[in-house]
Amino acid sequence: EVQLVESGGGLVQPGGSLRLSCAASGFTVSSNYMSWVRQAPGKGLEGVSVIYSGGSTYYADSVKGRFTISRDNSKNTLYLQMNSLRAEDTAIYYCARDQGIDQWLVNWGQGTLVTVSS
Amino acid sequence: QSVLTQPPSVSGAPGQRVTISCTGSSSNIGAGYDVHWYQQLPGTAPKVLIYGNSNRPSGVPDRFSGSKSGTSASLAITGLQAEDEADYYCQSYDSSLKVFGGGTKLTVL
Numbered sequence: 001e002v003q004l005v006e007s008g009g010g011l012v013q014p015g016g017s018l019r020l021s022c023a024a025s026g027f028t029v030s031s032n033y034m035s036w037v038r039q040a041p042g043k044g045l046e047g048v049s050v051i052y053s054g055g056s057t058y059y060a061d062s063v064k065g066r067f068t069i070s071r072d073n074s075k076n077t078l079y080l081q082m083n084s085l086r087a088e089d090t091a092i093y094y095c096a097r098d099q100g101i102d103q104w105l106v107n108w109g110q111g112t113l114v115t116v117s118s
Numbered sequence: 119q120s121v122l123t124q125p126p127s128v129s130g131a132p133g134q135r136v137t138i139s140c141t142g143s144s145s146n147i148g149a150g151y152d153v154h155w156y157q158q159l160p161g162t163a164p165k166v167l168i169y170g171n172s173n174r175p176s177g178v179p180d181r182f183s184g185s186k187s188g189t190s191a192s193l194a195i196t197g198l199q200a201e202d203e204a205d206y207y208c209q210s211y212d213s214s215l216k217v218f219g220g221g222t223k224l225t226v227l
Contacts, residue, residue, distance in 0.1 A: 035216060044120055045156075045164065045207055047216035058214040094163055102211035104154035104170075108163035 002026035002107045004095050009112030016085050016116070022078040022095030022109055030073045033098035035105060036080050038091035038114075046091075049080065050098060063089075085116045121146060122208050124219035130198045131227045138193045138222045140208030148189035151211040155184055155193045158205040158221075167206070168193060200226050 008020040020036075036048040049059045049069040057069050068081040078095050092113050096105035123141040130136040140153060147153055153171050156164035166175055168184035171191065183194045191210075195202055203226045208219040 037216065037218075044221040045209075045218040046120075047218065050215060060215060098216075099169075102151040104152075104166050104209065105156075105164075105216065106166060108165070111163055 002097065004097065004107055004109035006093065006095055006109040006112040009093065009114045011115045011117065012085055013118050014086060014116055017081070017083045018085065018114060020080040020082065020093055020095075020112055020114070022080075024076050024078065024097070027097065029071050029076050029078055033100055033103075034069075034071065034078045035096045035098045036069060036078075037094045037096055037105065037108075038089075039094070039111075040088075040091040043091075048093070051078070082114070085114075087116050090114060090116050120220035121212055121217035122210060122219035124206075124208060124222045126220070127223045127225065129225040129227055130195075132198050132200065134198050135194065135196045136198060136224065137195075138206055138208075138224070140191045140193070140219050142189050142191075142210055142212075142217075144189065146189075146210045146212035146217055147186065147191060149212075153184070153186050153191035154209045155182075156207045156209065158207065160204075164207060195224070198226055202226055 003025045005023045035050045051057050051069045066084045070079045092111040094111045095109045097107040155168040157167045158164040171186040172184045181197045205221045207221050
C-alpha cells in the first residue's frame with residue numbers, strides 16, 4: 001500500500017527556515033516524479049515544486065530561490081527546504097506522488113501545517 | 119489568483135446534475151495538456167476524481183465524468199448525493215509545474 005507521511009511543519013518567524021520531510025512507503029521515491037503542493041488557509045491549491053525521477057527540479061515563481069526540493073534515496077524520503085519564509089508561505093504543505101509531466105497526482109500525504117508569524 | 123478559473127460555488131438538489139467549468143489558456147489547457155479533477159472533503163487531502171480529461175480511477179462512481187475542449191474543461195456530476203458535498207479542483211500543466219483552479223465548493227441542497 002502506498003503511503004506518504006509529511007512532517008516538519010510548525011510555527012516559524014518571518015525570515016526563518018524549516019525543512020519538511022515526506023516519508024514514502026509502498027513505492028520508490030527516486031523512480032517517480034514527486035511534487036509539493038500547498039494550500040493556504042481557506043484557499044485553493046498551488047503547485048510549489050517538483051523533482052523528476054532524473055533529478056531535474058522546478059519551482060513556482062513565488063518560492064524560487066528560497067525553497068529547495070530534494071530526496072534521500074536511502075531513506076526513501078522527499079524534502080522541501082524552505083528559507084526566508086514569509087507570511088504568505090503559511091499553508092498546509094502536501095507531498096504527492098506525481099504520474100508525470102502533465103499527469104495527475106495519484107497519491108497524497110495528509111499534509112503538514114506551516115505557519116509563518118511573529 | 120489561480121492560473122485556471124473555476125466558479126467559486128455551485129449547488130444542486132439530490133438527484134440533480136451539476137457541472138463545474140475550468141477555463142485555462144493557450145499555455146496550459148489550450149496547449150494540449152491534460153486536465154485532471156480532484157475532490158477534497160473537509161479536513162482531508164485532495165483525491166483524484168478524473169484523470170486524463172475523462173478517465174475515472176477504480177472506485178469512482180460513473181456519476182462523475184469529465185470533458186475537455188479547447189482551453190476549457192468540465193466536470194459533470196449526475197444523480198447528486200449528499201456525500202458529494204466537497205471542494206473540487208481542476209489541474210493542468212504550465213511552465214513546468216502543476217497548475218490548479220481556485221476550487222469550486224459544491225453544496226447539495
